[in-house]
Amino acid sequence: MITLDADWLAEHPLPEIEAETDKNARGRVLIAGGSRTVPGALALTGEAAFRAGAGKVQLATVDPAALPLGIAMPEAAVFGLPANEDGEIAAEAASKLLELLQACDTLVLGPGMGPQSAATPIVQRLLDENERRRTILLDAAAIGGARDCAAAVRTHAGRIVLTPHPGEMVQLMGCDEAEVRDGPEALARSAAERFGTIVLLKRAETWIAAPGEQVLRYEGGGPGLATAGSGDVLAGILGGLLSRGAEPRVAAAWAVWLHGESGRRRAAASGKIGFLARELLGEIPRLFTAD
Template identity: 35%
Template sequence: MSGSLQPANGMPLYDSRALRRIEAQADVFGGDEVLMRRAGLAAWHASLTHWPRARRILVVCGPGNNGGDGWVLARHAREAGRAVRVLQLPSHASRGELAQRMRQEFLEAGGHADAALDDVPRAGSEQFDLIVDALFGIGFSRVPDAGTAALIETINAMRVPVLALDVPSGVDADTGRVPGVAVHASHTVQFIGAHLGLATGAALDHVGVRSVASLDVPRTMLDELPVAAHQIAADALPGYLPRRRRNTHKGESGRVLCIGGDHGKGGAIAMCAEAALRAGAGLVDVATRAEHVIALLSRRPEAMARAVDAAASLQPLIESADVIALGPGLGQGEWGHALQEVALAAGKSLVLDADALNLLASTPRVLPSDTILTPHPGEAARLLGTSTQEVQASRYAAANSLCERYGCVIVLKGAGTVIAAPGETMRVIAAGNPGMAVGGMGDILTGIIASLRAQGLSAFDAACCGALLHAAAGDAAAQEGGERGLLPSDLFAHVRRLANS
């Protein structure tokens, strides 16, 4: 590399506890009532921005401050000449003094509120242009009761755009978990700061487009809050990847050794090797079964493929490598186990994926701190001795637990990939798409990360940049031909282009 740039941290994400510290200091800028009025007005402005032609609006209000925000929006919408209906179930009657005050202002201005689910027509596409979800805010993390669940299911069935205030009702704002049913929003306007849980996991099926309304909270107050994670998007890539010097040579771009490809699994290690080359590694060796060498060289002659039938013949390749990518197609038999033992004992920088992770789960050990593990949720569950469901219920906690257990960098793959490392604030990837849920995508990620590590990036930066580059390439490939049927090899040209952006 020609030099080191400072990658941008990206968008800060906060947990509920941190944001409530702002609310506790509301007197600094006028009190809770000022915040609520600002939130309702900001939500109304969001609706005007995204649905300026919406004339018939249904606002669904809950019992707390989120419902109060909804009452404020409803009043603004009515004053602007919109036909507004507000639904507040008897079980959702406003409990807080502020929410009751906002409700009363709406009613005194001539507004009307319905109090029964049956009052909401099911033919939403004919009755309303927009639904506003102001049921529950960031403090709601339980399974909705039967009446609330029925209301949420009605909203989702109406096939009308939905604006969620702060968080789609039913989504845990801290973890992204959806313990029961939850609103499917078209747009979520978050108040004060971006919420940790809305960037990963099941939440991504509910939030739609996200935006943040600061409510004019002073930047200095936000700067004092603990940041739970940073979300990084494709525009952060140039910060990780400086241009190369004109007077450079292949040795300066690093040498990657890809180990894997047991009988019948040669494609995995071939894709890993090509990804390492496309991401910029100067030299790539491949240690695989003899049966895969010809096919691999035919596909990608730039990769130096060697037949390795025993662990002893792996040693010369390890000695010349800067980074080892271990696991794609490795298998869990004697061959894979023997190669893994030699690789882990070599003292080289490591990127572990697939069967290397499964072998590690069966024989846990402390790893060098610059090792990078890239599990999907199932592999993460095996490494932690838990279930996939528990991993997905709290992806941040799972990534942190893996980081603590193995003492190294973790790339927890999935919707909203999470990267954790000792002493670092977590990163969350704001890229990627459902078309990438296909076998082989992880092999490419392994090759990319190993390549970036070999080119001089720190383990944490290589993990963050690699996951981001991989996801952004997947998005670019999906834009060309759609998500369904997207193949891992479709990413290669985009990996190269984006790595040079």
């Protein structure tokens, strides 16, 4: 196990952004998720992707939420997806997502999606039909959709990142809660080997596992990060870094650190709990140049 800290990050820098770059070269992210009951989740994820340096962001959510989301976030292109009777993304959305992916470098799937969404058939189709050169982050309900797709995930050669919290890890691995509580490092490593990809296990501390690599451990950004929307922000940071061309393990480590240190800064400014997930967003760009 290796402690994730500033020294490790200095030895594993992010790709440089050239002065002459344009928004397409900076990275293009497609973020899909949300629902009728959580229509604003993608606003957090999308802004976080921008704050992490992505050049272009596309948001895809259920049709009823698309127009308000576009008004709330004028920097992003927004697309409506078919919804089921529960107000969640329907299986038919996979075709639209595959079409939108043609103009993107990275897909973030899952923020704001609930258990009544068609996450499993969407994940299965995207894994089978998406070109292997793109990176994919599976978050929230989309993680459960990957449970029976280990072989398909492995065909993407480590270009997929899974970001489970403890409950999602139980679902993904078919284990019990005690295993997540008592053996997080071993469990994260086991999941990474099973799926052949990056697994980021989110607890009070965070464990980042990759096949054939030592597990990274980040001590955590404090209890204030245990708030609704915090995971959506983390997903956006990671999606933005992946779109910029960062190697998935390096992108995951940087995203965890940026998210955690943003929490530390907000806690120092306003108290260790009570700040909102959206208040993390302004801290992210400043951390890239922090001493």
